[in-house]
Amino acid sequence: MSALATAPAIVPLAAAALVTVVRSRPALQQAVAVVGILVLLACALALLAQVLTGETLVVAFGGWPAPMAIEFVVDRTAAALVVITALMGAAAIVFLASDADVGNGHPLLLPLLFGVLAGAGGAFVTGDLFNLYVWFEVMLICALGLLAIGGRVDQLDASFKYLALNLLGTLLLLFAVAAVYGVTGHLNFAALAAAAPAVAPGLWLAVLTLLTLAFLVKAGAFPVYAWLPASYHTLPAPVLALVAGLLTKVGIYAVLRTLGDVFSPAPGVLHELLGWVAAATMLFGVLGAAYHWDMRRILAFHIISQVGYILLGIALASAAGYAATLFYTLHHIIVKANLFLIAAIIWRLTGSYDLRRIGGLYVARPWMTLLLLIPALSLVGIPPLSGFWAKLLLLEEAIGQGRVVWTVVALVVSVLTLYSMMKIWMEAFWKRHPDPDWQPPVNTRLGPAWAATVGLAGVTVWISLYPQALLVYAQAAAATLGGR
Amino acid sequence: MTSRIVILAVVARPLYLVILLASVWVLLRGHDEPGGGFIGGLMAVSATILWAVAHGTAAARARLPLGDALWPAVIGLLLAALSGVPGLLGGGAYLTHLWWTLALGPAELKLSTVLLFDIGVYLAVWGALAGYALALLAVDERDQPGGAP
Numbered sequence: 014m015s016a017l018a019t020a021p022a023i024v025p026l027a028a029a030a031l032v033t034v035v036r037s038r039p040a041l042q043q044a045v046a047v048v049g050i051l052v053l054l055a056c057a058l059a060l061l062a063q064v065l066t067g068e069t070l071v072v073a074f075g076g077w078p079a080p081m082a083i084e085f086v087v088d089r090t091a092a093a094l095v096v097i098t099a100l101m102g103a104a105a106i107v108f109l110a111s112d113a114d115v116g117n118g119h120p121l122l123l124p125l126l127f128g129v130l131a132g133a134g135g136a137f138v139t140g141d142l143f144n145l146y147v148w149f150e151v152m153l154i155c156a157l158g159l160l161a162i163g164g165r166v167d168q169l170d171a172s173f174k175y176l177a178l179n180l181l182g183t184l185l186l187l188f189a190v191a192a193v194y195g196v197t198g199h200l201n202f203a204a205l206a207a208a209a210p211a212v213a214p215g216l217w218l219a220v221l222t223l224l225t226l227a228f229l230v231k232a233g234a235f236p237v238y239a240w241l242p243a244s245y246h247t248l249p250a251p252v253l254a255l256v257a258g259l260l261t262k263v264g265i266y267a268v269l270r271t272l273g274d275v276f277s278p279a280p281g282v283l284h285e286l287l288g289w290v291a292a293a294t295m296l297f298g299v300l301g302a303a304y305h306w307d308m309r310r311i312l313a314f315h316i317i318s319q320v321g322y323i324l325l326g327i328a329l330a331s332a333a334g335y336a337a338t339l340f341y342t343l344h345h346i347i348v349k350a351n352l353f354l355i356a357a358i359i360w361r362l363t364g365s366y367d368l369r370r371i372g373g374l375y376v377a378r379p380w381m382t383l384l385l386l387i388p389a390l391s392l393v394g395i396p397p398l399s400g401f402w403a404k405l406l407l408l409e410e411a412i413g414q415g416r417v418v419w420t421v422v423a424l425v426v427s428v429l430t431l432y433s434m435m436k437i438w439m440e441a442f443w444k445r446h447p448d449p450d451w452q453p454p455v456n457t458r459l460g461p462a463w464a465a466t467v468g469l470a471g472v473t474v475w476i477s478l479y480p481q482a483l484l485v486y487a488q489a490a491a492a493t494l495g496g497r
Numbered sequence: 498m499t500s501r502i503v504i505l506a507v508v509a510r511p512l513y514l515v516i517l518l519a520s521v522w523v524l525l526r527g528h529d530e531p532g533g534g535f536i537g538g539l540m541a542v543s544a545t546i547l548w549a550v551a552h553g554t555a556a557a558r559a560r561l562p563l564g565d566a567l568w569p570a571v572i573g574l575l576l577a578a579l580s581g582v583p584g585l586l587g588g589g590a591y592l593t594h595l596w597w598t599l600a601l602g603p604a605e606l607k608l609s610t611v612l613l614f615d616i617g618v619y620l621a622v623w624g625a626l627a628g629y630a631l632a633l634l635a636v637d638e639r640d641q642p643g644g645a646p
Contacts, residue, residue: 019591023578030574033567076584076593121567158629169636 021134116249128155182230232264250357295321538622566628573620
């Protein structure tokens with residue numbers, strides 16, 4: 014049943030249309046959204062079941078012959094990312110039913126959310142370079158809508174920064190795609206892989222550098238990450254969690270898919286360069302985080318820092334490195350989204366995102382400490398949480414290849430990450446609330462918020478305690494990369 | 498209306514129609530020549546923007562199919578998505594397109610699910626981008642006297 018491979022893009026697109034039709038009735042819209050995301054999740058799991066048998070699903074739209082058709086190709090890497098996309102969509106939609114910083118219930122929020130999911134899903138499964146560009150564009154347009162729909166001045170300011178800096182990346186990407194087409198005459202991944210060795214090495218390096226740079230803008234890597242912390246903090250929390258967790262990872266996936274798979278083996282100097290970019294991204298991201306007091310800005314800078322780790326896996330240019338990248342990506346999307354959601358709950362209980370103005374949660378909600386510490390310490394990489402396994406895989410390979418500087422940077426950044434997470438814990442939980450009369454609000458509707466965050470923490474705990482399953486999967490996925 | 502340009506307001510009426518007709522022509526010629534739903538849709542958006550500059554965003558919105566930007570976008574998206582289904586039911590891949598030829602005396606009319614897809618894209622592009630453009634133009638209108646509220 015190869016038509017299933019179209020589901021990651023078609024199901025969210027159809028859901029986006031349907032939730033737009035019923036937008037005047039919020040309860041019905043919410044119900045349709047839940048059904049839509051459940052269908053997507055079911056399709057994603059069905060895809061996962063298919064690829065677990067070792068099969069790669071290929072569907073050529075319109076039944077056109079091989080190099081002409083736009084193909085969707087679902088291998089293990091793509092299937093895992095589609096599942097995580099659906100899972101994040103589900104968490105965000107559940108969280109929207111709470112009252113923790115969910116915005117003002119704009120009727121276009123859910124359609125645009127599904128648009129982002131469609132863009133991510135399409136980008137993960139497409140087997141065509143130009144089509145990949147189109148899905149990036151879908152994501153950009155929908156994310157821009159999400160940033161702007163509140164219409165507040167700070168939101169428009171954020172959307173403008175997002176638009177200006179991302180359009181630059183998009184334009185670069187379009188140039189790069191055109192250049193690739195110009196030197197090879199193909200856009201289809203399989204045809205590109207076959208045509209690449211015939212291109213003159215110097216020209217090929219220039220084209221691939223341009224392409225990688227364009228993807229790095231989308232991934233939020235050093236030195237082109239300025240758009241990310243400038244725009245993210247104005248979004249409603251569940252949307253922020255989804256966008257922050259997912260969108261930069263699509264850029265990373267595109268780097269992995271091109272350098273690690275389609276154009277493998279890519280020129281060694283490009284991987285070398287990527288390694289230094291990764292190290293700089295880690296360091297600058299975490300330093301930016303140390304400076305800030307707004308939880309959302311701290312977490313946004315940590316996205317950048319963690320993007321560095323994930324890129325490092327690609328820079329190592331080996332099956333073990335790619336497996337670490339996939340493992341790290343899956344672990345990180347869950348953890349990062351969960352931290353943003355928990356920050357929203359903290360906002361609801363204490364009244365602010367600014368760590369200087371809140372406190373006292375340890376007395377008021379002692380067990381919430383545990384909920385924060387699972388993703389926070391996992392982000393740092395404290396054993397036995399999922400982040401520890403991710404970093405272990407990555408650094409094992411880095412040390413194995415004798416990359417001492419990159420390894421040291423990664424370890425130092427871990428310590429600084431611990432500092433940031435402890436800052437959130439000390440300020441929001443441990444110290445007294447600066448307002449002596451502060452009491453946690455009583456009339457809250459946090460049930461859905463707890464369900465979403467505890468659910469995501471549960472997935473993290475599962476990966477932590479039983480990393481073998483995901484590890485074997487990631488290694489099998491990495492083994493098929495580059496085998497075209 | 499005071500702050501608007503009279504010449505533009507007068508010219509807008511015939512131009513709007515011409516641009517829309519041209520966009521439909523581009524949509525239809527897309528089968529065999531450069532063109533198609535996306536380009537046609539973009540041309541239609543330019544007609545809507547022209548009307549918004551000449552007569553205000555509210556008037557331009559009212560001129561969109563079904564009087565709103567979202568309806569054409571949604572209907573177009575659904576139409577494009579559904580146009581792939583007949584081919585799927587016929588045993589082909591999704592978006593495998595079917596063609597029929599209607600003989601009309603001397604001429605013949607080619608009908609296809611591709612046309613449905615292209616019309617869907619046309620409506621989706623027109624609705625979605627006109628929605629964005631009108632929202633952005635409306636931000637400006639709030640600040641100037643004589644503009645729509």
